Amino acid sequence: MAKVYNFSAGPAVLPHAVLAEAQSELLDWHGSGMSVMEMSHRGKEFMEIIHDAEHDLRELMHIPAGYKVLFLQGGASLQFAMVPLNLLGDKDSVDIVNTGHWSKLAIKETKRYAKVNVAASSEDRNFSYIPEESSWQRDPNAAYLHYTSNETIGGLQFPYIPSEQHGVPLVCDMSSDFLSREIDVSRFGMIYAGAQKNIGPSGLTVLVIREDLLGKARADIPTMLNYQVHADADSMYNTPGTYPIYIAGLVFKWLKEQGGVKGIATRNEEKAGLLYHVIDSSGGFYSTHIEQPFRSKMNVVFKLKEEALDEIFLLEARKNGLAQLKGHRAVGGMRASIYNAMPIEGVKSLVNFMQDFARQYG
Ligand SMILES: Cc1ncc(COP(=O)(O)O)c(C=O)c1O
CATH class of the missing domain: 3.40.640.10 (Type I PLP-dependent aspartate aminotransferase-like (Major domain))
Structure with a gap:
């Protein structure tokens, strides 16, 4: 598998x-x-x-x-x-x-x-x-x-x-x-x-x-x-x-x-930090409209600079083993839900993919 x-x-x-x-x-x-x-x-x-x-x-x-x-x-x-x-x-x-x-x-x-x-x-x-x-x-x-x-x-x-x-x-x-x-x-x-x-x-x-x-x-x-x-x-x-x-x-x-809620909270901060960093450092290729202090550490919602790239992003992500990233139809774009059970390796894998994708299509 x-x-x-x-x-x-x-x-x-x-x-x-x-x-x-x-x-x-x-x-x-x-x-x-x-x-x-x-x-x-x-x-x-x-x-x-x-x-x-x-x-x-x-x-x-x-x-x-x-x-x-x-x-x-x-x-x-x-x-x-x-x-x-x-x-x-x-x-x-x-x-x-x-x-x-x-x-x-x-x-x-x-x-x-x-x-x-x-x-x-x-x-x-x-x-x-x-x-x-x-x-x-x-x-x-x-x-x-x-x-x-x-x-x-x-x-x-x-x-x-x-x-x-x-x-x-x-x-x-x-x-x-x-x-x-x-x-x-x-x-x-x-x-x-x-x-x-x-x-x-x-x-x-x-x-x-x-x-x-x-x-x-x-x-x-x-x-x-x-x-x-x-x-x-x-x-x-x-x-x-x-x-x-x-x-x-x-x-x-x-x-x-996992060290209880305290332990998982530290990891959740780290995971969210990795993702928001890629978004913020992408030169506008990725963006989120949520103001900094209120950005969710569970559901990272972001857009690509052109909506036309959404489908290809999702297809390529899936080929790389990154599933169910499509944003809710009410807001569009992407949503990476990184709940407690998402390992940091999963987030790192997504981050690498996002950086590669931005290099290729940016
Ligand atoms: C914050 C929040 N409230 C309520 C609901 C509705 O939950 P349920 O589908 O269990 O009724 C959801 C579902 O995703 C949710 O995210």
Whole structure:
């Protein structure tokens, strides 16, 4: 099999060691004679798997007491509705920061249930920056403030955690930079992330939620959308996505071996640094419109100087074992997603290719 480096934005590359381990125990998990896919979610084997996954995640993120970890389904997109349905309580408005595609979808869905105050937006300059926090127009009566720490499509990332004001809890869609850098969980009311970038396969959504935010769900919502129900049942109200949870558990163990979040964050900085350096030193052959402090370390979005070169760039890249570099159709150009599991060798290979390509076509 030819070596391929996969730069997909998600579902995305998983650690090779994790896939190999899953393969080796696919038919027989730890001498049980069963595949994880075949096990009862309430049996002692799977209980051990989910317990270890939660334990390792808590350790990796230093999740303090007073927070629940939930393993749910429906993707991050379902959270766009579940968050307001669960967290509005007796309030009727929500603050949201609009930094691009995913924030906009969160706004759209939230508007079905609440008044939305767009506390800040960078749409005026094509989502190339994060508005200065002091300029945000916050509503002191908002139920929570929602933001997207990393805009996967636009390639725009918050370099900091916003401050909590007026006791309004922070809710963060951390789908595409979860576990990529150290964060202080205690600053958040709730964090959620679709798994298919830094956690595992699609079909799993991970939530970290402060316990005092549970129990505020609207009475008329479906049982399956109620956080309290899932929290009370330790994510076992119904059949959870057992196999994605198992793979997530392997990814968490792998991450611990990489020096934890701190270790991987250093490597993520290095990988992103290599790519942005090639872009910045290409004499305009490659460019990114994202302002320096807000450039994503997970999704490096860039354009070639002529759109006509896009197809040939992608074809040549693929021939060189560099896959899934096409940018999202909403922004065009290229996107190199360099999540935790992308080895530095993959980024170096891309960097060399980009330099050669620029020499040939520049
Ligand atoms: C930041 C962000 N939020 C939400 C989503 C939607 O996730 P899902 O497809 O799991 O619903 C994505 C998907 O890529 C994303 O990148």
